Amino acid sequence: MIVAPLEPGQGHCVEPLLRSCGEVFSEEETRVALAMVVDALRGNYCILASLEGERLAGYCLAGPTPLTESTWHLYWLCVHPQFQRQGVASALESALEDAVRASGGKRIVAETGSRSDYDPARAFYRSAGYDECGRIADYYRPGDACCFFCKVIV
Amino acid sequence: MIVAPLEPGQGHCVEPLLRSCGEVFSEEETRVALAMVVDALRGNYCILASLEGERLAGYCLAGPTPLTESTWHLYWLCVHPQFQRQGVASALESALEDAVRASGGKRIVAETGSRSDYDPARAFYRSAGYDECGRIADYYRPGDACCFFCKVIV
Numbered sequence: 626m627i628v629a630p631l632e633p634g635q636g637h638c639v640e641p642l643l644r645s646c647g648e649v650f651s652e653e654e655t656r657v658a659l660a661m662v663v664d665a666l667r668g669n670y671c672i673l674a675s676l677e678g679e680r681l682a683g684y685c686l687a688g689p690t691p692l693t694e695s696t697w698h699l700y701w702l703c704v705h706p707q708f709q710r711q712g713v714a715s716a717l718e719s720a721l722e723d724a725v726r727a728s729g730g731k732r733i734v735a736e737t738g739s740r741s742d743y744d745p746a747r748a749f750y751r752s753a754g755y756d757e758c759g760r761i762a763d764y765y766r767p768g769d770a771c772c773f774f775c776k777v778i779v
Numbered sequence: 780m781i782v783a784p785l786e787p788g789q790g791h792c793v794e795p796l797l798r799s800c801g802e803v804f805s806e807e808e809t810r811v812a813l814a815m816v817v818d819a820l821r822g823n824y825c826i827l828a829s830l831e832g833e834r835l836a837g838y839c840l841a842g843p844t845p846l847t848e849s850t851w852h853l854y855w856l857c858v859h860p861q862f863q864r865q866g867v868a869s870a871l872e873s874a875l876e877d878a879v880r881a882s883g884g885k886r887i888v889a890e891t892g893s894r895s896d897y898d899p900a901r902a903f904y905r906s907a908g909y910d911e912c913g914r915i916a917d918y919y920r921p922g923d924a925c926c927f928f929c930k931v932i933v
Contacts, residue, residue, distance in 0.1 A: 651846075653846060654846055657845065657846060690918075691811065692805075692807060692808055692811060692919065693918060693919050693920070694919065694920040694921075695917075695920070696915075696917075696918050696919075731917070732915075732917065732918075734915060734918070758913045758914060758915045758916075759912045759913010759914065759915075759927055760912060760913065761850075761886075761888060761912045761913075761927060761929045762912075762929075763849075763850075763885070763886065763931075764844075764847060764850050764886075764888070764929075765846065765847050765848065765850075766847070766848040766849075767848075773913055773915060773927070775915045775916075775918075777917075
């Protein structure tokens with residue numbers, strides 16, 4: 626597995642990757658995620674890809690949080706179902722930490738839902754050393770809170 | 780005191796209002812706030828003004844939170860020092876609640892700093908019925924956490 630910045634020529638692989646996750650991402654979320662990929666390929670975000678041979682196994686997209694000195698937001702992290710539970714998310718997150726550290730960032734914030742199909746996402750953040758800093762009930766929709774996670778980069 | 784949507788012809792009054800608050804808003808924050816006023820006057824956010832005669836006593840800027848069903852974010856709330864402690868912030872927040880309710884919104888989220896010159900802001904949110912839902916330490920800069928507040932609109 627190789628983790629490297631997503632190349633412009635690989636941008637078209639993100640939509641099938643997002644759609645492979647089934648109901649996890651709504652149509653609107655997929656639309657927003659793809660718009661941010663376009664922005665990232667213009668240099669406005671950091672986008673990292675995990676490649677298994679020629680295939681895109683996963684990607685993450687992050688960027689410095691506006692109006693903060695050294696905080697980053699991890700906006701999207703997606704792994705193809707065929708490549709889940711093989712360390713892809715960890716490899717992406719670890720490479721992101723390196724990128725954040727190299728640019729002087731000191732912490733990464735991730736926001737995720739409380740609903741059950743996000744159980745693996747929350748478990749992943751905890752295992753990767755993120756602390757849950759708070760929840761806003763019913764944030765995304767009734768019954769689906771926003772859970773804030775943060776990891777301090779050392 | 781009248782609270783009403785900010786008119787395009789009043790847009791130029793926001794910069795002196797922000798600058799009247801001294802060090803509370805950094806140069807970068809002022810720049811971002813003014814860009815969002817321009818966006819609001821194009822219809823992309825809700826912007827409400829509190830007028831004392833011809834003068835702009837305060838304003839707030841808010842909008843539906845992307846990828847949520849019924850959450851709004853209150854992005855900016857600013858009252859001129861000459862008009863503070865006279866109910867201007869309460870009047871603006873109350874009018875915003877009406878606007879959020881009218882558009883089907885169910886809660887308002889506000890994020891604010893933990894540093895001492897934001898003590899009045901945090902006290903205001905608590906008095907207005909917002910609950911603090913969490914904090915991310917050192918979010919804005921070392922020693923300045925992000926405090927998340929949320930009020931459910933009934």
